[in-house]
Amino acid sequence: MDLRDEIIEGFKKSNEYRRLPKRVERQLNLKTNQYKNDDFGIEIRYNLIKNKLLNSGIKSVVDLGGKSGFFSIQMLDENIISRACVYDVSSNALKFGNKIAKYLGLENEINFIEKKLSIDNINNIPNADVVLCLNLIHHAGVFFDIDLVGERGWAEYAVDFLKILRKKYRIAAVSVGFKGKKPVNWLIPNRLRPVYFNKIANKAGWKVVYDANVGDLSLFGEKIACGRRTKKTPYILSLEIIYRFMGYNIVNKISKTIEKLNPKKIDNEKLSKYHIFILK
Numbered sequence: 096m097d098l099r100d101e102i103i104e105g106f107k108k109s110n111e112y113r114r115l116p117k118r119v120e121r122q123l124n125l126k127t128n129q130y131k132n133d134d135f136g137i138e139i140r141y142n143l144i145k146n147k148l149l150n151s152g153i154k155s156v157v158d159l160g161g162k163s164g165f166f167s168i169q170m171l172d173e174n175i176i177s178r179a180c181v182y183d184v185s186s187n188a189l190k191f192g193n194k195i196a197k198y199l200g201l202e203n204e205i206n207f208i209e210k211k212l213s214i215d216n217i218n219n220i221p222n223a224d225v226v227l228c229l230n231l232i233h234h235a236g237v238f239f240d241i242d243l244v245g246e247r248g249w250a251e252y253a254v255d256f257l258k259i260l261r262k263k264y265r266i267a268a269v270s271v272g273f274k275g276k277k278p279v280n281w282l283i284p285n286r287l288r289p290v291y292f293n294k295i296a297n298k299a300g301w302k303v304v305y306d307a308n309v310g311d312l313s314l315f316g317e318k319i320a321c322g323r324r325t326k327k328t329p330y331i332l333s334l335e336i337i338y339r340f341m342g343y344n345i346v347n348k349i350s351k352t353i354e355k356l357n358p359k360k361i362d363n364e365k366l367s368k369y370h371i372f373i374l375k
């Protein structure tokens with residue numbers, strides 16, 4: 096089976112490779128969009144990260160939970176970086192990424208490493224200019240570090256996780272799913288979650304230089320989406336006060352009711368579950 100057929104089979108059967116780098120799409124005359132919806136906003140997040148990292152003098156990236164390494168491969172292929180290291184627990188995803196990197200002649204610039212990451216071993220990951228931690232940390236407490244998140248709660252856990260990254264990396268791109276019951280053991284009302292994640296990042300020693308909801312990014316673009324859900328508006332400040340004095344359920348109820356009443360409400364339901372933060 097040639098690579099094109101193999102990729103099409105892979106798209107149909109598994110979830111291991113969700114986007115193809117642009118050059119692969121061109122050379123194999125194969126559009127990812129024909130086979131996969133970008134339900135996780137991979138391209139939107141990629142473009143944001145690229146725009147925020149351009150001209151910041153970066154050379155190397157470590158990608159935690161990087162699946163098949165789309166972000167790293169595409170950045171290498173656009174000469175934004177010259178070195179990348181992708182960690183994931185899924186050997187199939189990594190194998191696929193390796194194949195794509197070889198096809199593009201990038202195999203000497205990227206390593207794919209199979210490892211189950213946890214707060215106990217991220218300190219041993221190599222240093223780099225940038226760490227990508229994209230759609231990984233909201234799985235803590237379910238797929239990894241289950242006991243720790245159970246005992247300490249997700250907020251304290253996430254502060255410690257980000258503190259370790261702070262010591263090793265100059266810049267971090269972190270995307271987080273605030274959806275359903277995830278992150279577990281973090282009783283923060285839905286509407287306030289991005290705001291409280293900013294507090295977590297600050298406590299860990301990071302400065303949040305950009306943040307946006309991924310749904311907002313797709314609808315409004317980078318400028319308008321920036322801080323749209325984390326700005327200290329009177330609405331957000333009131334929700335924070337109500338949360339402090341009256342608790343989680345009441346804030347969830349109030350915010351849902353108010354947002355339903357808003358006739359101008361525009362939302363991209365799937366993508367709006369994800370938020371991206373650029374930390375320095």
Ligand SMILES: C[S@@+](CC[C@H](N)C(=O)[O-])C[C@H]1O[C@@H](n2cnc3c(N)ncnc32)[C@H](O)[C@@H]1O
Nearest residue numbers: 160161162183184185210211212229230238239
């Ligand atoms: C939701 S996907 C995100 C993929 C990519 N980073 C993105 O944002 O599109 C989460 C990835 O993390 C990996 N993963 C989950 N737990 C992990 C762990 N403890 N160590 C390493 N990888 C893990 C999964 O195999 C999966 O590839």
